[in-house]
Amino acid sequence: MEEKKGGTSAGGVVLPFLLGFVAALAFGWWGVPQLLYSKKTQPLVFTHQNHIELYGMSCDDCHSFRRDGSFSGLPGNAKCGECHSFPLGDHPDEIKFVEEYYEKGIEVPWLVYQYQPDNVFFSHAAHREYDCATAGCHPDVGSSNELPVYYENRLTKYSRDTMKMKDCERCHATVAAQEPERFAGAPNACQICHK
């Protein structure tokens, strides 16, 4: 009885263990992200590519800095309305913008991939020299024809692409180490960002 038990246990243990192990890996790496994030699409189709290539606009035309140095972020209706106060063409979203948002005075509820939490002081003006797309801060949408899918954490309501503190720290540490004289103001002390 005891022998039999011992004999079967060698083969009978490995297989269920492996199955459980693989199932957990699959669940953890593939299943959880599917469960954790809901996919959302932007309220309107928007093409950066058209604005830049066809109309010769630059990023600054919409995503500008104000006179006090603060970043205006996404343009509001007033800015879009400078050109789109009536439908240009017959794309349904073009008409939707004018009728549903612009004329009713409702701002478009754009989904922002990159909001910083309120406990972080972040100045775009201080970071404008960096190529944020390659540094991993932003998805590079500047020349894209469509906006990426927005993944929202079902639990936290955060965008999946929100930068983590470690990303900020890594860049601050690297940059400050590379050019200490130029970036003396970019150390990783808590109060640099949490002020």
Added chain:
Amino acid sequence: MALNRRSFLTFAAGGVAGTLFTPVIWKSIDDTAIWTQNWPWIPRLEYGPRAYAATTCKLCPAGCGLNIRTAGGRPVAAEGRTDHPLSQGGICPLGAAAVQLLYAPARIKGPMQKQADGTHQPISWDQAEALLKEKLAEQKGKKDAVVCVSGDENGTINELFSALLGGLGSDGCFLMPGEQLVASKVLREGNIGYDFENADFILAFGADLLDSWGTAVRNKKAYGAAHPVGEDASAEYVYVGPTQNVTGGAADQWISVAPGMEGVLALGIAYHLLQGGMTAPQAHDFFAYRNFVINRYTPEYVERLTGVAPEQVAELARKLRAADKPLVIPGSSIAQGGGVFNFAAALSLNMLFDNVNSVGGIQVLPDLPKVVEGAKAPALVRAKDLVAYVQGVAEGKVSKPGVYLVYEANPLFALPQPDVAAKAFDGAYLVSFSTFYDETAAQADLLLPTPTFIERLDDVQTPYGSGFASYSLTRPVIRQPIFDTKPTGDVLLSVAKALDIDLGYDSFDKVLEAKVAALSELEGFFTDKVQPWEARAGKAPAAASGNLWRNISRGSFWASIQEPFPTAMQLGSTIISQTAPPDAEDWTFPVSLAAMDSRTYGSRHIAIPPFCLPLLGEQEIQGDVFYVWMNSATARAYGLQAEDKVKLTGPNGSCLAKVRIFEGVGRNMVAAPLGFGHTAWDKFSRNKGDNIYKVLTVRTEPGSNLAVWADSRVRIAKA
């Protein structure tokens, strides 16, 4: 492989092991932490363009210029305006709390009506105005059946109130008591102004210049300019008052005199000046004054009443004579409830120096032109004694009105002996136009909340204490009012129309436009380059040109130094001799109560804002018990020590407090802060300390018949 217990447990173990090689646990912990940062009740920052909007503060009568900083159109902070002569970049604690008060939980969210069970229930503005119209119509034609109590000393809104009351057959338009009332008893026409900036010796009797009196922020700026760091002071300040308050602490000299005795010291100084040969030939009653002062206010008499040594009085007289431009400021240490005697006595020193309407002296300022047909002259409104009236009603000597209209005032808290006010209000229909749920609003039958000054168009005319006539506007800096409020001016105009009383305007904005248009009757200028005191000292300002309304409604400050009329001054010998205090000692209530006011404690109609609570020291309030201050000699005399509980008992009320030993309080006096002990408001302001107004006691000043309470007296005993 059979599914048995063993293989299941092994599978589970594999699962646990596998999980450790996935980010699930770490991700869950991380996301849970992030989730806690996103709870919906956590306050969010507002993003958007930052801007400043220039406006004028209406939280107290000082009329400072404020810059409201906005982010994305939402007010976030109030700062003092540098281009405004009354603030010059400074701000007081109450003004700094202005934006927070906009969102205070004590705000009334819309019109409300009192129900049979005593609670307030929301109603619509149409219903509220119909109700007000009905209540006023019932009183129409009856003499003095509608009474208005306004806490706004210097707004054009008072013209609407007095014209509406006039249309209803009532003469009962009152202001909350202040220095203006006493000044009006001395000066029949115009206002009194003080040219601090050009004076080089400032002797303040009672008036707490640097904290709660008149144009406090401007006074501080004048004081600061006269005391440059690292250099000799260009003006000397002497403070005569019961406590070493902010002014007493900052002044070059503090002389402690019991409240109500300031005038005795002033006449003691006059004695030396007259003995030294000073005359005032411009005053008709100089000889009567001279005889009265020299016969009565001898150094010995003054020492007996005030406790100030004769040498000290003589030294003060010498310093005044030595000064180029001496300025004597009359007042009471709480800027209310002082008598004519103290005021006239201190004022008379200015006349001896002939510095009426001169540079660095006192100024007689014109009232700005009236624009509402049927409104009473501002001087007549200022001269009405609310406290005497309320006492008369409570005692049944004056018939009780049918309706009280209370605007930006809190008489059931901030009149001396508030229980008497409650008696006078009891049974009448009480309408409150308050922004906040104050003690008066809590008792009101009808609440018609007015927006805060950040949400409405309003004006400030020459604040008391200013050295020049002035006008500035308060304007809405927020896009949408936060609650369902309506400017009181508009409510009055609409109700007047419903009552067939023609006030001549459709909206309060039009009244203000007319006021601005009427300013052109006086010689005025905008204070962009030349300040009014510089103009008085001889610098030529450019006359105000362009569109007045356009400029003023965008924040420009209009000032005038025009003299209103040739002033024939009297030294006031008759009134001074009639109102002189009795020299009998009061043994029943042996201790002088020196009430203290400060903008940290709010204002007459605003409770201590939550923003200011951290400014209170641990020896001002602990838990719900507040402190009264006395010096160690007084404490010893009554067997008291620091932190002891003490009971102050006046003829009409009492309160409990703890003892703070502070040598900056005169002998045989107890100093107590005003503005504590609110019972309405919100949880931040309620039940902190006790209300000293309950202990202040009203007496009638002989000769002037003015109600006086700044010199109240109490008994103190260990509780």
